[in-house]
Amino acid sequence: MKKTSLLSTSLLMVLALSGCATQKPDAADQLNQQSVMALNWFQQSGEYQALAYQAFNFATLAYDKAPSLTGKPKAVIVDLDETMIDNSAYSAWQVKAGQSYADQTWSTWTQARQATAVPGAVNFANYVNSHGGTMFYVSNRDSKDAAATADNLKRLGFTGVNEKTLRLKTDSSNKQARFDAIRAEGYNVVLYIGDNLNDYGAATYHQGNAQRRAFVNQNSRLFGTQFIILPNPLYGDWESGLGEGYNKLTPEQKLQTRDANLKAWSGK
Known part of the structure; x- marks a missing residue:
């Protein structure tokens, strides 16, 4: 009996440990x-x-067809992250390290200068700069990382990267004021390129996905002509648009919100 009890106890312990492991x-x-x-x-x-090459092919056609305005040089406004440069290695690090996004680790990644170019981005940027236009890189990277960002872009072959053309976040993540400033400086902005609807102005800033979809429907004719969008399924304001106050939810609540937003077949 003692041996049987000991064996049973051992089996229970093994099962318990196995349960912990899985x-x-x-x-x-x-x-x-x-x-x-x-x-x-x-x-x-x-x-x-x-899709990236397709976006920049359309962008080149749209740039060439855009009318020139006397005394106003053409300009193109682009986002950086997941538009012109690829930071997916940082997202992959998050998965492997079990880490959430944090400003500190993002800054460390930025300082590492290891972002790569999105396919077609360098050729397009340099085409604009060599065909009478100016590329403006308007990003919500922190201004403290400006030197590292400029260095990374130059290493990848982007031309015309300087203090005038690289406009990072100083206070607000709403880019509208920076867009307005470029226009006020006398530029004819003919294209906006991004991976987030907020890269086209303030209309979708801090809005839910219903409002964001409405913006797209209302401006459908502008996509491919004045607005060019790059695919980004990794992150973006589409995620915070899943529910009010999404960014303040607990991980458990975020999982529930993601699940609740699925449109699923009933199986019948």
Whole structure:
């Protein structure tokens, strides 16, 4: 009886330890794991590359067709992250390290100067700069990382990167004031290029996805002519648009919100 009891106890302990080893990851880890397929697609698929080339091919055509205004040189306003440069290695690090986004680690990544060029981005930027236009890089990277950002861009072959053309965040993440300032300086802005609807102005800033979709529908004719968008399934204001106060939710609440936003077949 004693041997049987001892054996039973041992089996129970093994089962308990096995359960601990295979326990469900916590909500923060689940949030990271949900981005793995998006990262695989972003980093490995030819389809992502094709969409990027397609975006910049359309951008080149739109730039050439845009009318010139006397005394107002053409300008193109572009976002940086996941528009002109690829930071997916930082997102992959988050998954492997089990880390959420943080300003400190993002700044460390920025200072590392390891972002790569989005396919077609360098050629397009240099085409604009060599065909009578000026590229303005308007990003919500922190201004303290300006030198590292400029160095990274120059290493990748982007031309015309300087204090005038590189406009990072100083106070607000709403880019409208920076857009207005470029126009006020006498430029004819013919194209906006980004991966986020906020890269086209303040209309969708801090808005839910219903309002963001309405903006797209109302301006459908501008996409491909004045607005060019790059695919970014990794992050963006579309995620915070899933629910009011999304960025302040707990990881568990974010998982619930993501699930609640799925449009699923009933199976019948």
